[in-house]
Amino acid sequence: MKSKSDSERWRQIVKVNIQDAHSVEFYEFKKLKTLNLADNNFDKGIFKSLVAFPTLRSLDLGFNPIKGDLDDKVLSDLSKLEVLYLANAGINGILPNQGLCKMKLLQELDLSLNNLRGTLDACLDNLTSFRYLDVSFNYLSGNVTPFLAQLTSIKFLGIGFNNFEDIFSFNSFANHSNLKYLFIGNMKVETENPPWVASFQLEELRMSGCEINLPAEIPTFLSNQTSLIFLDLSRNNLVGNFPSWLLMNNPNLEALYLFDNSFTGPFELPFDKKHRMDQMIALSIRNNKLQGELPNNVGFFFPRLEFLDASNNEFDGPIPASIGEMSFLVELHLGSNNFSGNVPEYILNRCSSLDMLMISNNQLNGTLLSTIRKRKLTFLAASRNNIEGAITDEWCQHEFLMLDISYNKFSGALPSCFKMPGYLFLQGNNFTGTIPELFMSNHYRASAIDFSDNKFTGTIPNSVYKLWSLRFLLLAGNHLQGQISSQICQLKYINILDLSQNNFSGSIPACFSNMSFGNVTVPFYATAREKPFSPIPLVVMQLRTKNLHLSFGSDRFQLLSELDLSCNQLTGEIPHQLGDLNGLRSLNLSHNHLNGLIPESFQKLQNIESLDISNNNLSGQIPLQLQDLHSLAVFNVSYNNLSGRALEKGQFCTFDGSSYKGNPYLTWDTCKSESSKPPLQPTLLPDEVEEENSEIDFNAFCWSFATSYVMVIVALVTLLWFNPHCWRMWFYFVEVCLPKALLWI
Numbered sequence: 001m002k003s004k005s006d007s008e009r010w011r012q013i014v015k016v017n018i019q020d021a022h023s024v025e026f027y028e029f030k031k032l033k034t035l036n037l038a039d040n041n042f043d044k045g046i047f048k049s050l051v052a053f054p055t056l057r058s059l060d061l062g063f064n065p066i067k068g069d070l071d072d073k074v075l076s077d078l079s080k081l082e083v084l085y086l087a088n089a090g091i092n093g094i095l096p097n098q099g100l101c102k103m104k105l106l107q108e109l110d111l112s113l114n115n116l117r118g119t120l121d122a123c124l125d126n127l128t129s130f131r132y133l134d135v136s137f138n139y140l141s142g143n144v145t146p147f148l149a150q151l152t153s154i155k156f157l158g159i160g161f162n163n164f165e166d167i168f169s170f171n172s173f174a175n176h177s178n179l180k181y182l183f184i185g186n187m188k189v190e191t192e193n194p195p196w197v198a199s200f201q202l203e204e205l206r207m208s209g210c211e212i213n214l215p216a217e218i219p220t221f222l223s224n225q226t227s228l229i230f231l232d233l234s235r236n237n238l239v240g241n242f243p244s245w246l247l248m249n250n251p252n253l254e255a256l257y258l259f260d261n262s263f264t265g266p267f268e269l270p271f272d273k274k275h276r277m278d279q280m281i282a283l284s285i286r287n288n289k290l291q292g293e294l295p296n297n298v299g300f301f302f303p304r305l306e307f308l309d310a311s312n313n314e315f316d317g318p319i320p321a322s323i324g325e326m327s328f329l330v331e332l333h334l335g336s337n338n339f340s341g342n343v344p345e346y347i348l349n350r351c352s353s354l355d356m357l358m359i360s361n362n363q364l365n366g367t368l369l370s371t372i373r374k375r376k377l378t379f380l381a382a383s384r385n386n387i388e389g390a391i392t393d394e395w396c397q398h399e400f401l402m403l404d405i406s407y408n409k410f411s412g413a414l415p416s417c418f419k420m421p422g423y424l425f426l427q428g429n430n431f432t433g434t435i436p437e438l439f440m441s442n443h444y445r446a447s448a449i450d451f452s453d454n455k456f457t458g459t460i461p462n463s464v465y466k467l468w469s470l471r472f473l474l475l476a477g478n479h480l481q482g483q484i485s486s487q488i489c490q491l492k493y494i495n496i497l498d499l500s501q502n503n504f505s506g507s508i509p510a511c512f513s514n515m516s517f518g519n520v521t522v523p524f525y526a527t528a529r530e531k532p533f534s535p536i537p538l539v540v541m542q543l544r545t546k547n548l549h550l551s552f553g554s555d556r557f558q559l560l561s562e563l564d565l566s567c568n569q570l571t572g573e574i575p576h577q578l579g580d581l582n583g584l585r586s587l588n589l590s591h592n593h594l595n596g597l598i599p600e601s602f603q604k605l606q607n608i609e610s611l612d613i614s615n616n617n618l619s620g621q622i623p624l625q626l627q628d629l630h631s632l633a634v635f636n637v638s639y640n641n642l643s644g645r646a647l648e649k650g651q652f653c654t655f656d657g658s659s660y661k662g663n664p665y666l667t668w669d670t671c672k673s674e675s676s677k678p679p680l681q682p683t684l685l686p687d688e689v690e691e692e693n694s695e696i697d698f699n700a701f702c703w704s705f706a707t708s709y710v711m712v713i714v715a716l717v718t719l720l721w722f723n724p725h726c727w728r729m730w731f732y733f734v735e736v737c738l739p740k741a742l743l744w745i
Helices: 046-052 072-076 097-101 122-126 145-149 220-224 244-249 321-325 345-350 369-374 393-397 462-466 486-490 510-514 554-559 576-580 600-604 624-628 650-654 686-691 698-722 724-743
Strands: 013-015 034-036 058-060 083-085 091-094 108-110 115-118 132-134 156-158 181-185 188-190 204-208 230-232 239-241 255-257 262-266 282-284 289-292 307-309 314-317 331-333 338-342 356-358 363-366 379-381 386-389 402-404 409-412 423-425 430-434 448-450 455-458 472-474 479-483 496-498 503-506 540-545 548-553 562-564 569-573 586-588 593-596 610-612 617-620 634-636 641-645 665-667
Touching: 072 097, 097 122, 220 244, 321 345, 345 369, 369 393, 462 486, 486 510, 510 576, 576 600, 600 624, 624 650
Parallel strands: 013 034, 034 058, 058 083, 083 108, 091 115, 108 132, 132 156, 156 181, 181 204, 204 230, 230 255, 239 262, 255 282, 262 289, 282 307, 289 314, 307 331, 314 338, 331 356, 338 363, 356 379, 363 386, 379 402, 386 409, 402 423, 409 430, 423 448, 430 455, 448 472, 455 479, 472 496, 479 503, 496 562, 503 569, 562 586, 569 593, 586 610, 593 617, 610 634, 617 641, 641 665
Antiparallel strands: 540 548
C-alpha cells in the first residue's frame, strides 16, 4: 500500500497481488475508498471480507475465479459502491437485477465476459446516473432498446455478443449526447429507420458480426462523425466501395477494422497530401472483394502504421514500394491475392520494425535471401508462390515462431544449424538430403512439423523425439527408411502423425497407445491482456487426406486426429493397442505387408471416421464388434485375404462393394452392394399402382402392336408416293438386300 499525501488521503488506492485474501489485514483500511484486486485468485468468499470497508466506493474484482452466481444480498451489502468491475470472473446464473437496483449510487458497472442470463430489468431504468455499463459477452436476452433509451448520461456502453431479441434501433440514442464508446456485436441492428440525427460524437465504435440494415451498407450517421479514434465494422457483410470518406472525416483515427465484409472495387485513398493519416496504427481490410492494385501512395498516406492486413482480396500487380516508408510497421499481411513480381526486398530495407511477413498464396517469385539477411522475423509465411533458393546458414540467425515456405521451388539440404520454429512447414518443395537434428530455441515450444512431399532420405533424427510438445508430425511423400522407432511414442501430445508414402519397414510400435491423438487439448495462443482487441496471428496448416488438400486454422487444430502409416513396407500384425486411441478420427494402414487378424479392440475407436487397412495380407473375419463404430464414414478392407461375411448393420450398411473387393473368400450382401440391388421397376402411372403385381394384358399388347404397324406402313407409302427420289431408293434397297436375305432362309 502507498500512503497518499494529506490532500489526497480521501482517495486511498490499493493494488493487491496475492493468492490468499486472509493474508491481508483488511481492517487497517477503514477509510479506503478504492480497492483494486483484479487479476488474482480470489473466490466468492472475498465478498464477506468487504464489509470491513464502510467507505468503499470503487471495487475491481475482475479476472478472478469468483465463479458461481451473484446473489442480490451480496450486492445489497455493496449498495454504496459507485464503481463495480467484475469482468471475466466466471459468474453465472441470472442477472441479479434486484440487487443492482438497490445500488442507487452506481455509476460504473462491468459484468462483461461472464455467463449471465436473464434480462435487463425495468427497475434499472432508475439508475440514470450510469456513465459506464458493459454487459458484453454474456447470455442476456430480451429487448434491450427500451432500457438503453433511458440511459441518457451514458458515456461507455457495451452490450455486444449476447442473445438479445428483436431489432436494435439506433434511434434510441437520439438523446445520448454524452455517448463516446459503443460496443454492439452479434445483433440485428437498424440504423436508418426511422430517420434520426446523432447528437453525440463517438470516439470508439465496435459494431461487429451484426445484421445491419437491408441492404447492408455503412450506417449514414457515420458521415457526421469526426472524432472517431477506433472503428470496427468487421463481419457485417457490408457492401459497396471502400469508404475512403471515413478516413477524410476522422483525421485522428488510430484503428480501422473492415475485415470480413463484401466491399468491392478498388482500394482508393485521397490523393490530397493534406489528408495523411498520421495517427493510424492498425488497418485491416482482410477478406473482402477489393480489386486492382494497392495504391502507390499507401506508405505515404499511413506513415505510422504498425499493422496492415489486406489479405484475402483480389489485389494484383506489384506490391507498392511505398510500404517501405512505413518505418513502424510490425505486421504485414498480403496473403491470398494475385500479387506478382519479385519478393519486395525494397520494403525490408526500411521497415526496421517488421516482425511478421505474410505473403502466401500469391504469384511472387525470386528469393527470400535478402529478406533473411536484413530482418530477424518471428513470423514468415510465403507458401504457394514461385519462390526459389535454398535455406542457407544465414537462416540460422532467426528464431522463428512460424516459418511456412511450403509449395514453392526451394531445393537443397537443410543446414545443421537450423533452429526449430514452433511451426515449421516445408512441404511441397524439392528439399534433399537427410533431416538434420532439430533443436528448439529457448523461446518457443514445437507444435508442428510438415516436411511432406520432398526428397528427404535417411531416418527420422533422434532430436525429433525430444520435441515433447509436438502436436503434428507430417513426413509423408519422402524417401525415409528404417524401422519406426519406439522413441516416437515420447510425443505424447501428438494429434496427427503422417509417415505415409515412404520406405519404413518393420512392425508398428505397440506404444502408439501412449500418444494422445486428440485426447489432450493444449492451447496454442493466449489472448494478450494488454491488447485484448489486437489481431492474433492465425497459423494455417495444410493437410492432405484421401488425396484432398485441406486448410485448417490454429483455432481448429484440436479437432484433428490422424495416424497414417500407409504406403510403406511395414510387416507383422496390427497391434491391438491401437484400439486404445479412442480420440482417433482417421487411421490408415493401407498398402503395407501387414498380416494376422483385424483387432477386435478397434471397437473402442468410438470417434473413428475413416478406417483404411486395404492392400495388406490380413486374414480372418471382420470382427462383429466393429458394428459399434457409429461415426465411421469411410471403411476399406479391400485386397486382403479376409473371409466370412461382411458386416451388415449400422454404418456398414452404407458401404458398397468397393470396400470389400479383392478378398476372394469374403462375401457381402450389404444394402448398397451391387449383388443386393433389386432390379429396376417400371414407373407406374397413378391408375396402375394397384395392378403393379398383375401380368401383362396380352390383348392390349396385340392391339397396340397392330396399330403401330399400320401407322408405319401408311407413313412409308405416303413418303414414297409424294417423293420420287425416295421411291427410287426403295427399289434399290429391295434389289440389293432381298437376294442376301434369301440366302439366310
